[in-house]
Amino acid sequence: MESLFLNEQKTIQEAEEIINTVENSNNPLISKFSSLLNNYKRIYKQLKRLIKLSDKQQQRLNENKESLEIENYELVLELGQAFESFIRTLTTTIDAKHPFTAGHSHRVTEYGLFIGRNLKLSHDELEVLKYTGLLHDIGKIGVPDVILTKKGRFNEEERRVMNNHASWTYRITEGMRLPKAFKDIPRMAACHHEKMDGSGYPYCLEGEKIPFFSRIIAVGDVFDALTSLRDYPKYDQEKTLDFDPMSTQKAFDIIERGRKSHFDSGVIDVLFEHKSDLEDLCFELQNKAFVEHKI
Ligand SMILES: [Fe+2]
Numbered sequence: 001m002e003s004l005f006l007n008e009q010k011t012i013q014e015a016e017e018i019i020n021t022v023e024n025s026n027n028p029l030i031s032k033f034s035s036l037l038n039n040y041k042r043i044y045k046q047l048k049r050l051i052k053l054s055d056k057q058q059q060r061l062n063e064n065k066e067s068l069e070i071e072n073y074e075l076v077l078e079l080g081q082a083f084e085s086f087i088r089t090l091t092t093t094i095d096a097k098h099p100f101t102a103g104h105s106h107r108v109t110e111y112g113l114f115i116g117r118n119l120k121l122s123h124d125e126l127e128v129l130k131y132t133g134l135l136h137d138i139g140k141i142g143v144p145d146v147i148l149t150k151k152g153r154f155n156e157e158e159r160r161v162m163n164n165h166a167s168w169t170y171r172i173t174e175g176m177r178l179p180k181a182f183k184d185i186p187r188m189a190a191c192h193h194e195k196m197d198g199s200g201y202p203y204c205l206e207g208e209k210i211p212f213f214s215r216i217i218a219v220g221d222v223f224d225a226l227t228s229l230r231d232y233p234k235y236d237q238e239k240t241l242d243f244d245p246m247s248t249q250k251a252f253d254i255i256e257r258g259r260k261s262h263f264d265s266g267v268i269d270v271l272f273e274h275k276s277d278l279e280d281l282c283f284e285l286q287n288k289a290f291v292e293h294k295i
């Protein structure tokens, strides 16, 4: 702070030198000058004290600002965790309506994130992808239990009602007032049954008209359906397969056969480039499902 007052110090020093060099100390002008100098010194001292005080206040303000920022950050973090646990609980409830689909949305999300990470998506994009995966089947809440929990193959009408879950996903998530960064999730989540050749549902979109994150979730969705136990048969194009979990290699073969017609080539290329890591993840998630849901 001393450097701030170099001029003032110099003035005081010069004034003192003048007073000391004047021989006649009884000179009234000198005594007036000396008293002015004393006043000037007092003001100078007070000014220094005030600046010191305001520095301290500024420091205290900065500390308060820092602690406020930390508090805000923790609040945002807490809100984020509460939001995620709310969505996870919601989807777990729907998946758990049927023991064989328990944990499905969670696993699809993990497969989606696996693909997303290998595509080097940003943290914010992965967050969007995560909630798209978690919410993709939320529309099953609109499917009557008698159909949702039916053992065996659906007839045509049941299939139509079941397929409606994708539209329900849109309606439900659209009404959720999700944060601004998640504004595209309703449409992306609703499009997880669209196919590249336009034969999917609910909008019969083709190729790149299907949102990219929906194409990622579509692969994760089918991969989980094939590698998990289901109480309705699995299908390989027109062929009906059995109910048991399939080996990952068999699931890869089926997904490969859906290249371009069902799945995005780029997405399945990423999946196949990291087959062995995906197999480890699948093994881990299926073991977890066995422990948590006894399936
Ligand atoms: Fe679905």
Ligand SMILES: [Fe+2]
Binding pocket: 104, 108, 136, 137, 221
């Ligand atoms: Fe699904």
